[in-house]
Amino acid sequence: METLTMKKPSAIQNKLVDLMNVKESPSVSIILKKETPSTRYEEFQLAYKNAVKEAIEKLEALDFPYKTIEHIKNELNSIAEELPFIDGFKTLAVFVSPHRTEVIPLPVEAVSKIVADDNSFEVRDLLRAINRTFQYGVLVLSKKDTRFFHGMNEEIMEIQENLPAGVEYYLEARVGDKNDPAKAETEAAKLYVHEVEHFIRQHTDLNAPLILMGDEKIISYFKNYTKRPKKILAEIHGSYSDSTLAQIKEKVVSQLSELIKKRDEQLLERIQHDIDGLNYAAGIQDCWTAAAMKEARVLLVEQGYSLEGYSVQNGLFLTFSKPDEDFEYHADVIDDLAEMVLAQGGEVYFVQPGLLEKFDKVILTTRY
Structure with missing residues (x-):
């Protein structure tokens, strides 16, 4: 399975707002929906390559310098070789202009479209759809690894790049005073939480609520040392380090109505x-x-x-x-x-x- 690669990590919503304000000529947008949940990587890659061919035909019909068109063609084609294909994504949005390239996997379905425009990206419909969703993060904490999912309503998508190791790695390193095990454990737990929060800052809105899943003791580490305790919306105790996306999703969705109600109360x-x-x-x-x-x-x-x-x-x-x-x-x-x-x-x-x-x-x- 391919891992998610983003050149400039940030919350999806913020990234789309930024793209909406980009005014460059030409601007190419490819919105490509995965046909079915079982679509294989090779099938999606072929669909993307066909979309690129159509985008290039539209681009060549516009009156722009040869070098500009070649640059955009090269960018679009290079994306095909490192196409994100991650657990839970439903739509891939690609935006390329002379000075901007963005590849954004989304956990929600969107209408497929290919647009070559004089000076703007096709982001408004995507942004409007995402604005109305309940957005949240799911953080799975365990001894051996850390997992993170971006959620929109009932859909979740796993982010797999640059995640911190599990808390066990930090505990075994025993930063701090090795002659004082309790103090060393505290310092290790603080470092672990710091690394996790750094990852969250890169990949989601800091104001998005968090759902914590995992071992109760490790969750307590996070709660004790996080700088955003008020953003913790719920805790789901258990062992989920090896759970499938479908299993994680089932646990979260079963509580979704209560989570939305609690989030709304917190907002007020x-x-x-x-x-x-x-x-x-x-x-x-x-x-x-x-x-x-x-x-x-x-x-x-x-x-x-x-x-x-x-x-x-x-x-x-x-x-x-x-x-x-x-x-x-x-x-x-x-x-x-x-x-x-x-x-x-x-x-x-x-x-x-x-x-x-x-x-x-x-x-x-x-x-x-």
């Missing part, structure tokens, strides 16, 4: 200070204006909330009837609001229906 607790200090906007129109003024921090929206509208006065205000003045039409105001918030470095979460009733289904904490 987290923003309560801003609510008490009146640093927030409620209702879609006030939230839109606050985001348009670049004051956005954390956006919470009820799942299923969607509406169309029009922005006026250079995008500052929102109305729901077609205005007489200049306007921009928004087929889904919520999606566009979420994009604005993410582009400002803010956070976006979709929570259970009814949870934000007193805020008219949407609340945005603000910087001022």
Whole structure:
């Protein structure tokens, strides 16, 4: 099985927001869905190579310098030789421009498409789909190894590159005072947790909740020395170092509704200070204006909330009837609001229906 390779590790959502702001000519996007869960590596590689051929045909139809087109062709072809094919991925997104190459495996299904564009990547639909998912990390801790899974709703995908060894490796190394076993164990456990958290920072959003699975004692090490204890959403005790992805997924999904409920409660607790200090906007129109003024921090929206509208006065205000003045039409105001918030470095979460009733289904904490 091939391992995941990313040139610039970061949370998937953040990476897509960054790509949305890239303006380079030309920009090639290949979104390729794995046909079935049992699709073999060779089959997917062939599908990718066929997609590259189509992308190159579209690219050559554009009026760009020969060297530019050759560079992009070489990048696309080189990816085929080191194609990520990891446990649990459902879609591969590839983005190539003269100065940017990104390969992003996703644990969710997306519509396959091949686009060669003058100056932008085809990321908006992917970003909108991911925004509305419950995103989390699953950390499996054991003596012999450490495993990490990126989760979106009921789907999980294992990340296998650059993971720290199991806690046993650090305990046997016995960093610190070897004449004081208890102290040496403490120092080893701290180092282990530090290495694990460094990995998590590279591969997921620091605000994403964590589900811990594994030996109770090793989980206690992590809880005692982690710098993000409030992000621990649940513990599942047992031996899972040799469990299959399907077995890990079954354990997590069986608790998913309760995990989402707990995550939502934590989000409301987290923003309560801003609510008490009146640093927030409620209702879609006030939230839109606050985001348009670049004051956005954390956006919470009820799942299923969607509406169309029009922005006026250079995008500052929102109305729901077609205005007489200049306007921009928004087929889904919520999606566009979420994009604005993410582009400002803010956070976006979709929570259970009814949870934000007193805020008219949407609340945005603000910087001022």
